[in-house]
Amino acid sequence: MTRSLVIAPQWIGDAVMSEPLMARLAARGEKIVVAALPWVAPVYAAMPKVRDVIELPFAHGRLDWVARRRIAGELKGRFDAAYVLPNSIKSALIPFLARIPKRVGYRGEGRVILLNERLPNPVGHPPMVAFYSALAAPLAGEIRGEGTPPAPRLHFDDATLATATSNVHLQRSHFFVFAPGAEYGPAKCWPAGHYAELARLLHAKHAMPIVLLGSKKEAELCESISRMAPGACMVMAGKTSLKDAMSLIAASRGVASNDSGLMHVAAAFGLPQVAVFGSTSPEHTPPLNAKAKVLWLKEELGLECSPCFERTCRFGHTRCLVEIAPDRVAAALEETLRFAG
Numbered sequence: 001m002t003r004s005l006v007i008a009p010q011w012i013g014d015a016v017m018s019e020p021l022m023a024r025l026a027a028r029g030e031k032i033v034v035a036a037l038p039w040v041a042p043v044y045a046a047m048p049k050v051r052d053v054i055e056l057p058f059a060h061g062r063l064d065w066v067a068r069r070r071i072a073g074e075l076k077g078r079f080d081a082a083y084v085l086p087n088s089i090k091s092a093l094i095p096f097l098a099r100i101p102k103r104v105g106y107r108g109e110g111r112v113i114l115l116n117e118r119l120p121n122p123v124g125h126p127p128m129v130a131f132y133s134a135l136a137a138p139l140a141g142e143i144r145g146e147g148t149p150p151a152p153r154l155h156f157d158d159a160t161l162a163t164a165t166s167n168v169h170l171q172r173s174h175f176f177v178f179a180p181g182a183e184y185g186p187a188k189c190w191p192a193g194h195y196a197e198l199a200r201l202l203h204a205k206h207a208m209p210i211v212l213l214g215s216k217k218e219a220e221l222c223e224s225i226s227r228m229a230p231g232a233c234m235v236m237a238g239k240t241s242l243k244d245a246m247s248l249i250a251a252s253r254g255v256a257s258n259d260s261g262l263m264h265v266a267a268a269f270g271l272p273q274v275a276v277f278g279s280t281s282p283e284h285t286p287p288l289n290a291k292a293k294v295l296w297l298k299e300e301l302g303l304e305c306s307p308c309f310e311r312t313c314r315f316g317h318t319r320c321l322v323e324i325a326p327d328r329v330a331a332a333l334e335e336t337l338r339f340a341g
Contacts, residue, residue, distance in 0.1 A: 001031050005079040005100060008036035008044060009086050010060070011183070012242070012261025013285060015043040016268050017128040018085055019152035022049040024136040030081070035071075035094065042243040043265070046154040063090055072097030083135050084115065104135050125284040125309070151288040154268040156250050164247030168211075168236065176202055176210045177252040179262035180225060181218030181237070187279035187313050188258050190321050190329075192221060196228030197326035198256060202333070203232035208253060211236050213245050213262060254333055263287055272336035274329050278321040281307040291339060293332040295324050 004025055008015055015036070025032055026049035034044040035054045044053045056071065058064045068090070075098040082095035087108030095103045096114040104117040111118065119134060129150065165172050180195045182188035199210045209232065212222035216238035226233040240248065246265050249255060254272035257263040259280045266273045267287035275287045277296040284307075286294060297320050298306040306320050 001029055002081055003079045004030040004032050005075065005082045005095060005098075006032060006034045007082065007084045007086065007091050007094065008034050008040055010037050010040060012040055012043060013264040014085070014128060014132075015040040016152050016154065016261070016264035017285070017288075018132040019047050019049075019154065019268065020129050020150040021083070021085075021132045021136055022047050023150070023153075024133055025049070025083070028136075033079070039242060042241070042246060043154070045243070046156055046246060048155055068093050069097055075100075084111075085132055085135070087121070089114065106135075125281065127283070128285055129288065152264070152268040153270070154246070154250075154265065156247055161247050161251040164244050165251050167244070168234070168248070170209070170211070170234075170248070170251075172251045173253050175208050175234075175252055176206075177213055177249050177255045177257075177266070178210055178225070178233075179213050179249075179255065179257035179260055179266075181214040181221055182258045182260045183215070187308070187310050187318060187321075188260065189221075189278070190258055190276045190324065191318075192224050193228060194322075194324070194326045194329070195225045195256075198329050199225065199229035199232040201326060201330045203229070206253075209234050211248055211252070213237055213240070213248065254337055256329060256333060259285060267292055272333065272339070274332045274336065276321065276324055276329065277307075278318060279306070279308050279310050279313070281309075291336050293336050295329060295332060296320075297323055 022032055032050050033052045034050050035056055036044055038055050041053050041055050044050045057067055072094045079100045081102040082100040084092045084095060084105035087106050089109045089111055092105060092111050092114035103115045105115045107118045107121050161172060178195055202210060212225060212233050212235045214222055214237035219238040222235045222237040226235050249266050250269040255266040256274045259275060259277050263275050267289035270289055272291045273287060274293045282294045282296055303320055
């Protein structure tokens with residue numbers, strides 16, 4: 001059996017979208033170990049095809065040369081192949097220093113020496129699932145996004161979900177989850193007031209709490225939503241581990257979110273969900289989930305600026321998000337709930 005090391009991307013959504021690559025490698029008999037930064041490692045722990053996860057002690061944006069050399073030394077002789085998912089030079093250093101015989105990745109930042117099986121960098125913004133899956137040997141047209149991409153799938157057992165819900169006094173399938181933040185920037189974020197109105201609508205109809213999830217940086221945003229929807233919300237942003245946040249998503253009745261990492265988590269658990277897109281494109285990073293509804297106003301509003309892929313709206317109005325009304329999101333979510341039974 002081939003022993004394979006996968007160097008994981010640093011963002012939660014990208015990590016989720018690499019799951020079909022893990023499935024493809026495992027299907028051809030490779031034993032997969034993933035090396036991941038601590039804030040994405042729990043995503044790989046929810047992938048049944050991953051045998052083990054090594055947490056990398058690196059700080060964001062730093063080379064950490066000494067630590068990379070040390071880890072490479074510890075891994076030397078343990079692997080036959082490495083798949084480097086990020087396109088940076090530093091991400092390819094560990095497989096090179098560990099002398100892993102087969103080192104696969106995109107050309108990226110000029111990694112001719114570090115990688116010995118290099119795919120050409122794709123043009124534009126290809127679908128991310130296809131982008132990663134192609135590292136296992138691209139199928140015809142795969143990177144161009146032709147055909148239906150495989151859907152990422154995550155799994156937690158019932159005991160994990162029971163522990164996560166009981167710890168916060170919730171009952172499985174009797175609460176909704178909102179993920180109102182986005183690490184990339186405000187041009188991806190549906191307005192807080194819209195989330196508050198959606199919370200009021202759902203709470204009035206279903207009499208279920210709405211759990212607001214996100215990072216510590218998004219805690220104040222979630223608190224503001226809660227204040228505008230008195231009695232409807234439970235703010236858990238910044239109060240959970242990523243594993244617990246993922247477990248709460250998996251145990252929920254349904255999810256509403258921006259285009260974010262937690263959106264992809266919800267999709268991979270196959271939950272009823274509504275995803276609101278603004279500056280980014282569902283053609284590039286869609287929630288690959290038959291129970292998902294996407295709301296994107298590019299064609300409806302004739303927005304020539306969309307998708308801009310900017311962190312902030314260059315025009316200052318964010319019409320692509322503001323004009324998605326809360327009752328429209330509520331109706332879309334109700335439709336997904338009926339579809340899910």
